[in-house]
Amino acid sequence: MNNPLRLVIDAVLVIAVAVLFYLHFASKPAATPAPARKVAVSTDSTSQATTALEAVADTDKVAYVESEKLLEGYLAMKEAKKSFEAKVKRWSAQNDAIGRQFQSAVQKYQQTAGALTQEQRAATEQQLEMQRVKGGQEQQKLQQQAAEEEARMTKQVLDRVDKQVEAYGKANGYRLILISAPGGAIAYGRKDINITKEVLADLNAAYQKK
Numbered sequence: 001m002n003n004p005l006r007l008v009i010d011a012v013l014v015i016a017v018a019v020l021f022y023l024h025f026a027s028k029p030a031a032t033p034a035p036a037r038k039v040a041v042s043t044d045s046t047s048q049a050t051t052a053l054e055a056v057a058d059t060d061k062v063a064y065v066e067s068e069k070l071l072e073g074y075l076a077m078k079e080a081k082k083s084f085e086a087k088v089k090r091w092s093a094q095n096d097a098i099g100r101q102f103q104s105a106v107q108k109y110q111q112t113a114g115a116l117t118q119e120q121r122a123a124t125e126q127q128l129e130m131q132r133v134k135g136g137q138e139q140q141k142l143q144q145q146a147a148e149e150e151a152r153m154t155k156q157v158l159d160r161v162d163k164q165v166e167a168y169g170k171a172n173g174y175r176l177i178l179i180s181a182p183g184g185a186i187a188y189g190r191k192d193i194n195i196t197k198e199v200l201a202d203l204n205a206a207y208q209k210k
Contacts, residue, residue, distance in 0.1 A: 060175030063195040065165070067181040073200045076160055076207050080153045087149060091142045098135045105131060161203065168202045 071077050109124050116124065169177045177195070180186040 061173055062176045062178070063174060063193040064178040064180050064186060064189045065196045065199050066194065067179050067184075069196050070161070070200055070203070071157075073204070074157070074161065074207070075204045077157050080157055084149060084153050088146060091146055095139055095142050098138050102128075102131055102135050160207075164203050164206050165199060168199055 105128055109128060113121055113124075165177055168174075177199075178186055178189075180189060180194075
């Protein structure tokens, strides 16, 4: 029998973390754009100067990190997921037990229904319906508990990443560090400004010192 709780948790672990990571940083205000200055540009046809806008070169460093690679390699996330999966295993066992108890009660009723009076069958069926409703509520509660724990775990890790990336950026003179995530706003970024490896090393070094 498919375990609905297990399916829910698998989807959460595959999708939610990366999405929340992007949204977490996307909600932060963007850096002030570089000012523009007017420059004279000589035209071939008239040899007269025309006015054009040219962005002033920003000497401050700008870079980006890849969210998926960052989270996949972050020790804090690995440990959090390991702890979470242990809880999921326990919740899944509880979820399965609820299903087995109801199936057992139904099978028992089917085996003895022929010997019961009409009133007894009606009473037993009513009890089974109550057990089914109660079991469904307990399973929903387990799923909600798992979702809440996943959200708490994710927020805790993302808050730690947020602070450490900010500290890394300040310490290394970056004006802006962007987050590249699937479906995010960054369609292209040069490889030489991809600092995922450096930031990940810094994150793990800081985490191991805690």
